[in-house]
Amino acid sequence: YTYAGNKAYLSVQSLSLLGDEPGDSLDDFYWPTSAGGTRTPGNVNNSQFLVDITPEPGGYFLLTSVIGPHGLHDGLAATLLTDSIASGSPAAIQYAADPWYRIGAFTSNGDAVPEAVGTSNYLWSTAAMAGDVSNHVTFVAVDTYGEAVSIDWLSQWSEAAVAQGDGDAFGVEDEFLLNTDPTTDTTATLRVTDIAWVGGDLHVTVRLDRDTVNSGFNNGDINGTLVLESRASLLSGGFAEVAGTEISGAQFNDGEGGDEHTYVFPGVSDPSRFYRAVIR
Structure with a gap:
């Protein structure tokens, strides 16, 4: 959000931003007392207002999933899955290791996802697509009984x-x-x-x-x-x-x-x- 001016009441003080512009919420702004002595902290001020300058969602982003052998993504064993997801829309992929296998490595856009490692099933999800996403997953055999046991x-x-x-x-x-x-x-x-x-x-x-x-x-x-x-x-x-x-x-x-x-x-x-x- 950024300050958009007062409501044509020239005697009202300008809205002051507490940090570097733009602000993310009402708490980032200082609401001075209006000429009439009224103010409403935390709500829309009687004489001043904000304008939302968040870019409007537009277009689609590419969701890519690549897996190794001995596992599935969204129930499929194909190595590569791709999908176009509308900007701002949620997305999810269910990963499942074959019996006697576990997720050995999981990266999303190059960043490790440690909570997935060692699990049989893991649901990757995002509440809103804000860019292209590329997941890479490999699976490893369990070693409960040692490497010598086939x-x-x-x-x-x-x-x-x-x-x-x-x-x-x-x-x-x-x-x-x-x-x-x-x-x-x-x-x-x-x-x-x-x-x-x-x-x-x-x-x-x-x-x-x-x-x-x-x-x-x-x-x-x-x-x-x-x-x-x-x-x-x-x-x-x-x-x-x-x-x-x-x-x-x-x-x-x-x-x-x-x-x-x-x-x-x-x-x-x-x-x-x-x-x-x-x-x-």
């Missing part, structure tokens, strides 16, 4: 179901390595079932039994890697990995509904060792 594997169940867990002794990380169901009680045993000499070679057989094989993922193979460890004595020292014993899930699966593998060590000269199997 999001593709977790996506077979809801976040709530996995968080609720089951009653067995295996954590989600263990269930991933074994490729078992983290929402159902699992019984699993990994053991060395046989150590034998065959034609001068040492054979060490390892077997894994699981009662909740997740056959719908990775053909039911374990997601971890089987390795064999050994030590010379149970009274001193520790187990150390036997070189060259890393076995993938596909190699470990015997194709008959179980997981079994026999290691063959040719020409072993020291048979007096202890062995154990580990999935990592």
